[in-house]
Amino acid sequence: MVDLLSVEAWLLPLAQTLLFVTAAPLLSGWVKRVKCRLQNRRPPSLLQPYRDLAKLFGKEAVVAETASPLFRATPYMVFASTLLAASVVPLLAVHLPVAAVADVIVLVGFLALGRFFLALAGMDVGTAFGGMGASREMTISSMAEPAMLMAIFTLTMTAGSTNLSSAIEHLLAGGLVLRPSFLFALLGLMLVAIAETGRIPVDNPATHLELTMVHEAMILEYSGRHLALLEWAAQVKLMLYGVLIANIFFPWGIATTLTPEALAGAAGALALKLAVLAVAVALAETSLAKMRLFRVPQFLNLAYLLALLGMLSHVILEVGA
């Protein structure tokens, strides 16, 4: 088990969480930039998300008079739980001691915890928008979460472990294997990621149109540093899904030793993988229209179906062979 007194056990996760947090706005900036290019607009600087966050942190926070203490605690709660979720996903190095603290099911639980508080905060102020956002968010997530777990179960059944660190280690050791189940799980997980991070076609992070808002409706009452924390948490979550997909399905390049060269190579490989994924997201966001809310269940049904097919093909094609 993990030696809790070793420096490595604490330093590595701390460093990687820091990296996660600092790099997340960059990824969002990159997605925005690619999207602008695709839509023939002049893109903002890659650093724009950082500036936005800095601006929000500098501003005074306005809180509704009707809000309860829960409202003010929620941004910290959401940020902390997203951070914790991010800290157990192997980012650059395969060997991550804290992955033993929380496995992938706990990771899903953490995301659910953040969402739970966010939805409550949406209902706290007593406006119509907040309740609307909360209701929609919980509806979407209640279908996305099982699809995600099902896709993840397929992977863990192959890897024989729900510990992300050892699962990726196992997959890396196996080399290139064309598993049908992984293809389906990948597709399913991507759909879930789109739904959970509030991207088009499920939600539009750039709109404040009441008919379509989901995530934005819940955080409508937030301002100043509270809003900054929530925005930042959303960016970390986007990156988290990206890293999860990149490092599980395409584990190549991740460092197996803790030498500087290996880590630098891993950083380069990860940046490349994420950049490609971001381009895919931007392409999808540009070419697809936002769905009606009641088309979203069908979209998530597809994710569920894909995850189920992944499971079926794992058992039928891969176990018996």
Place this chain on the structure above:
Amino acid sequence: MALLLAYLAVLGSLFSGALSLGANRHPALLKYGAFPLLGLAGAAAAAGGAEALRSGEVLTSHLPFGLPWLAWQVKVDALTGLFLLLIGVVTVAVSFYGPGYIREFQHGRHSLAALGGFTGLFVAGMLMVVLADDAFFFMVAWEVMSLASYFLVVFQHEQAANRRAAFLYLLMAHVGGLFILLAYGVLAAFGGGFGFEAMRGAELSLLWSSVAFGLAFLGFGMKAGLVPLHAWLPEAHPVAPSHISALMSGVMLKVAVYGFIRVVFDLIGTPHWGWGVAALLVGSASALLGVLYAMVQNDIKRLLAYSSIENVGIIFIGLGLAMVFLGSGHPTLGSLALIAALYHAFNHALFKSLLFMGAGAVLQQSHERDLERMGGLLRRMPFTGFFVLVGCISIASLPPFNGFASEWLTFQSALQGVVLENGVLRIMIPVTAAMLALTGALAAACFVKLYGVAFLGQPRGRRVRHAREADWGMGLAQGLLAVLCLGFGLFPTAVVGTLDAVPQLLFGSGLPHATAEGWLWLTPAGAEKASYSAPLLLVGIALAWGLSWLLLHPRGRRTVRCAAPWDCGFGPLTPRMQYTSTAFAQPIRRVFEPVWKVDEQVERITDKDALRVVGLRHQLQISDRAWQTLYEPAGTAVLGIARRITRLQTGNIRVYLAYSFFTLLVLLWLIS
């Protein structure tokens, strides 16, 4: 020692019941006599149970009651100990909660003597059920439990709906009891005696053991509220006084689970994997339908009752997995699944009692049980609000609280399904796990609804606006349960280590790896497969929270400004603009539409020229499909048969004499 404490507990609760018989004259007797005594009895039960669990020894004894040839046999082992502990803990909380809660009945027409008396009898009955070691004593205790709870359900009998619910409850309890009796009958016939020891030794063919299993599953499942026999539960549990609802939903359902475990895992012996599949299917259906029905309820106590069905479903998923693993020769995995189920049973007792008590506090303070008229209670009842939040997080199975720990264990045992040889099972078990995930996610949505609508936002009705914080004893009871919820979530290793005694007792196989890495690490199937450390997780949350607060929170200037919420520039917001409970559930209702029987009518009211719509009338009625598909046909069939049978009753005395005459002839022929 454990046995002595258990006896003390039974006697204490009986005395508490006897003491409250004078409560109609002296209401203080209840507050200063009956409830403290009940609390002591609960403490004794909890201590005895803990002792039995810890030591793992088996104690038996006889009581000089019962049939001449079968004295009541009593036994305390690890399984009994666990359930004694469960009953005891909740009873202690109830004894703190009760005095404050019954204050509103003091000046009413209700008989306090009946309330206190039957409460004592009810607790004693439950304790005796888990102590019983022969079928006869078991059934007597079971009936005491059922009947006492019937009188508690019918306590507020002036409303016809309550009487109807109570009658239905009585009926179902007895139909269920009949099945249990038949199951014992089968076992006793092969084992040659009504003692559990004799039944254990019975050699049953697969057919007969399946019959016994089916009967026990029906009987205990009916009491536990499994789909599709659940429809009585959300009628009966909410109408009882809230601390009784807590006992019924939190504890009595677990007594049914105890009975099921005792019969299937202990008396019948090694379960067949096919039974496990049945339990898995029924459990998954109960979990999913339970939470979906809970989602659309607007009555806070009904919602909680439906959520009990969901949780019992989760427990049966665990039990089903245990049976599948045991039946296919994987005892270690079987004990993992069984421990997950027991763990969840305990957790559910804690958080469901907590939530019922919170709902009771709201009900007592505002006389409101309709979510549509609630709102803003967190500001008015901060302590209750906080404790209910803890309960909601726990029941929504979010880390690091207790609901998550047991669901995590269930997931882990389901993921070990790869080891099974049967390919179809290998597919079915992960799919069940996905159903469990869906249930968990929907439960989160459901409790966001409950908490968000009731405790957050602005009051939607007049009554909740004047709500005040409840009595300190009620707060203490909830606080105790809330602390236990967190404790059971933070130290799963200690819980699993303790629960290990139960599978050791039942099939001699424990979970050696689960706590092998010390108290910090829970590793149910070996460290390389999965691990979970709740204490470190809490440290992580505290660290992340603290660091982000330290680094990002500005100091030295006014940090927040309060202002009116954003109204889009259209003038002030009113509480009626908030999302209601029905509105919150509407998207989910639309997605899972076929599940409910929905009767929705929208009527347009136009002005006299019929040109302009001046108003809309919306009516929505959501009812349980089990009524029309199972209960009503069954009721009609029974009535039809009864009508046929009444033809025997002609009213002519000579015909009756002829019946007696022929009966006599047949009997004489039989004994000759």
Place this chain on the structure above:
Amino acid sequence: MSFAQLALEEQAILLLAALILFTSFSLLAQTRIISSIHLFAWQGGLVAATTAMVAFVHHEPHLYISALLTLGLKALLIPWMLHRLVMQLAVAREVETVVRPALVLLAAAGLVVFSYYVALPIERLSPLATRNTIAISMAVVLLGMLMMVTRRQAVTQVVGFMSIENGLFFAAVVATHGMPMVVELGIAFDVLVAAVLFGVFFFQMRESFDSLDVDRLNRLAETGEGEEIAP
């Protein structure tokens, strides 16, 4: 032998098999007629690719011919014919209503499990590494039948029928490395003829009923209450 130990080419066959199953699911879920024809073409293409892959792995040159035949016929010619028919009949933009689509997909998943269960004893007999695909091919056949049961449009019924044929052909290829050439040619020709006949049938049906809804065929029953049909 575990999956990871198979050669990459064999893994690719299994991957293609899974994709074929996926196209079957998509066919079930797809309500637009034109899209389902396109999906059917993709399925044909995948079957052809699998055949070519089997030919490559097991050095069975005659399978290359089958692959080409499949590609030409099922991925190109028949879809093209159906496409043209749909255009001529002006039903291209029609959307079918499927009753409870989620339930149909759930049933489909159940059918896959069922075919796995049924195919288990057969698979034990086969020495090939790709024997697990028998369950998949059986599932493709059953899903095609399910599609025919749940759809009313004559065109989608034909697509369902053709995908059954795809499943059968796929089973033959992966389980036994293909049938004798003569049989294969015969079947291919049969399918082609069937496609042509269906085309004629569509026009007849349209003329008689002014619709391609197969439920209207109920009127042909002598006991039916439908009105007299003009010859």
